[in-house]
Amino acid sequence: MIEVRHYGRGDLPDIRRVLLGIHADVPEYPPDDPFVRRFPWFVDHWGARPGFTCVIGYDGDEPAGFAYGAPLAEGREWWRGHHTPDAGASRTYAVSELMVRPPWRGTGAAGRLHGALLAERDEDLAVLLVDAAHAKVRARYESWGYERVGEDRPFADSPVFAVMVKPLSP
Numbered sequence: 001m002i003e004v005r006h007y008g009r010g011d012l013p014d015i016r017r018v019l020l021g022i023h024a025d026v027p028e029y030p031p032d033d034p035f036v037r038r039f040p041w042f043v044d045h046w047g048a049r050p051g052f053t054c055v056i057g058y059d060g061d062e063p064a065g066f067a068y069g070a071p072l073a074e075g076r077e078w079w080r081g082h083h084t085p086d087a088g089a090s091r092t093y094a095v096s097e098l099m100v101r102p103p104w105r106g107t108g109a110a111g112r113l114h115g116a117l118l119a120e121r122d123e124d125l126a127v128l129l130v131d132a133a134h135a136k137v138r139a140r141y142e143s144w145g146y147e148r149v150g151e152d153r154p155f156a157d158s159p160v161f162a163v164m165v166k167p168l169s170p
Contacts, residue, residue, distance in 0.1 A: 002057035002064050002109050004116045011054070012047035018056060018063050019043050025101045046070055046096045055116045057100075057109055065100035065109050067117040069093055072127070091123040093168065098128075114144060124169050129161035138162050 007015050020040060023029065029036045046052060046068060054068035072092045095117065100110045118126055130138050132151055142148070146164040153160050 002059050002104065002107075002112060004055050004057050004112060006116070007054040007056065009047060009050070009052040012043075012052070015054060015056060016040075016043060016047070019054075019066055019068070019097075022063055022066055022099050022101055026099055027102065042096070053117065055113050057104070057113050059104065063101070064104040065098075065113055067095065067098040067113040069095040069097075069117065069126075069128075071123055092125045092127050093118070093121045093123040095126055095128040110140065111144065118168065121168055124167065126166045126168055128164050130164060132160045132162045138164070141166075 020043065023039050024031070029039075031037070047054075049070035051071040052068065053070070054066060056066045057064040070093070072094050074090060095114070098110060098114055098117075100113070126146075128141065128146070129152065130141055132138070138148065141164050144166065146166040148162045149165050150163040151160050152163050
């Protein structure tokens with residue numbers, strides 16, 4: 001069973017190397033891919049956002065995986081072109097990354113990290129992007145209550161992503 005530890009924006013200097021190390025252990029991300037090589041930039045970009053939160057799961061002293069994200073500023077919700085939420089659902093938390101190292105896959109670690117990341121959020125919706133080619137991963141998010149509402153390619157060198165939205169408030 002992993003122990004989930006919570007972090008915020010001010011903790012990024014202390015956890016950055018752990019996040020980069022976990023990312024380096026994910027075999028689906030070839031290190032020579034230009035989009036993958038920008039991962040440190042994404043960590044710094046998201047980590048600098050107001051409201052950034054991160055959870056890291058540890059098995060003893062060994063980091064098993066992480067999830068992080070941040071609230072989106074009102075009016076800058078990039079996903080709205082794909083989905084119109086119910087009236088009054090205006091505050092969004094973006095789940096930017098969820099990664100689990102291979103030895104902990106299939107153990108429930110991903111669900112535990114995802115749940116811990118969103119457990120105390122007070123936004124109306126969670127939104128994320130998942131590589132559209134990874135049907136199994138998309139199905140996992142659907143089992144957690146997300147709905148695929150469209151596709152997007154946020155960068156010229158990124159894969160096509162499924163845009164997924166999940167209500168957080170009842």
